[in-house]
Amino acid sequence: MDREREIYHRLLGRYGPQDWWPAETPFEVIVGALLMHQTAWRNVAEAIRNLKAAGLLDVRALASASIPVIRKHVKVAGLYRTKPTRLRDFCLHLLARSGGDLRGYFDRPLEAVRDDLLSQAGVGPETADSILLYAGGHAVFLVDAYTIRIGRRVGLFDSDDYDQVQRHFAARLPRDLGMFQEYHALLVAHAKALCRPAPRCEACPLQDLCDFGTARVHG
DNA sequence: ACCCAGGTGGCCC
DNA sequence: GGGCCACATGGG
Numbered sequence: 001m002d003r004e005r006e007i008y009h010r011l012l013g014r015y016g017p018q019d020w021w022p023a024e025t026p027f028e029v030i031v032g033a034l035l036m037h038q039t040a041w042r043n044v045a046e047a048i049r050n051l052k053a054a055g056l057l058d059v060r061a062l063a064s065a066s067i068p069v070i071r072k073h074v075k076v077a078g079l080y081r082t083k084p085t086r087l088r089d090f091c092l093h094l095l096a097r098s099g100g101d102l103r104g105y106f107d108r109p110l111e112a113v114r115d116d117l118l119s120q121a122g123v124g125p126e127t128a129d130s131i132l133l134y135a136g137g138h139a140v141f142l143v144d145a146y147t148i149r150i151g152r153r154v155g156l157f158d159s160d161d162y163d164q165v166q167r168h169f170a171a172r173l174p175r176d177l178g179m180f181q182e183y184h185a186l187l188v189a190h191a192k193a194l195c196r197p198a199p200r201c202e203a204c205p206l207q208d209l210c211d212f213g214t215a216r217v218h219g
Numbered sequence: 220a221c222c223c224a225g226g227t228g229g230c231c232c
Numbered sequence: 233g234g235g236c237c238a239c240a241t242g243g244g
Contacts, residue, residue: 040225124228142225191225
């Protein structure tokens with residue numbers, strides 16, 4: 001079996017199904033993705049709760065809210081000078097593009113939607129792919145810093161380039177929405193549990209795949 | 220008092 | 233095209 005599949009099954013066996021991303025609606029996924037940059041999920045969740053309590057977890061409501069009001073609610077998620085504008089502008093774009101109808105917005109070929117997402121401020125490859133995968137029902141392999149850390153530690157690749165790493169997995173795995181959703185969630189679970197910057201290798205399900213004795217970089 | 224967190228965009232060369 | 237850097241809060 002390819003190591004990419006082997007790793008998936010080992011992580012699933014260890015951590016179990018993760019049932020991710022934690023959100024009630026596709027729009028909530030989008031808001032979370034935009035707030036998540038370089039921020040602990042705990043703070044993102046609090047910001048989302050604030051928005052929800054204020055009735056702002058809605059495309060039209062957020063599109064017409066003022067920046068200071070949005071900022072008040074999302075400040076806990078940090079980067080508060082950039083995130084409120086990105087949130088509002090993204091909502092304005094959704095309205096202009098599809099009248100705020102997310103079903104219609106995502107109902108195009110994956111590459112077309114991805115390009116449209118990437119055209120928005122604050123949406124880079126990871127944010128675009130997390131929205132496609134967890135809100136849009138599109139099967140893309142989502143890469144993040146954890147994916148790269150773990151992939152390098154177990155020697156799948158040396159690259160830290162997003163597109164290269166994504167192609168690495170995509171070329172070795174079946175294109176399956178549920179599996180892609182679960183794989184990413186499992187990598188996050190593993191990174192948080194054991195595969196930290198300072199790894200805890202005891203009882204690691206991937207221990208035999210790692211090789212810390214070589215010159216390989218394990219950032 | 221550090222360092223890190225489920226990135227991105229703007230510089231600079 | 234690759235290599236830095238600021239961005240900002242809250243928790244370990």
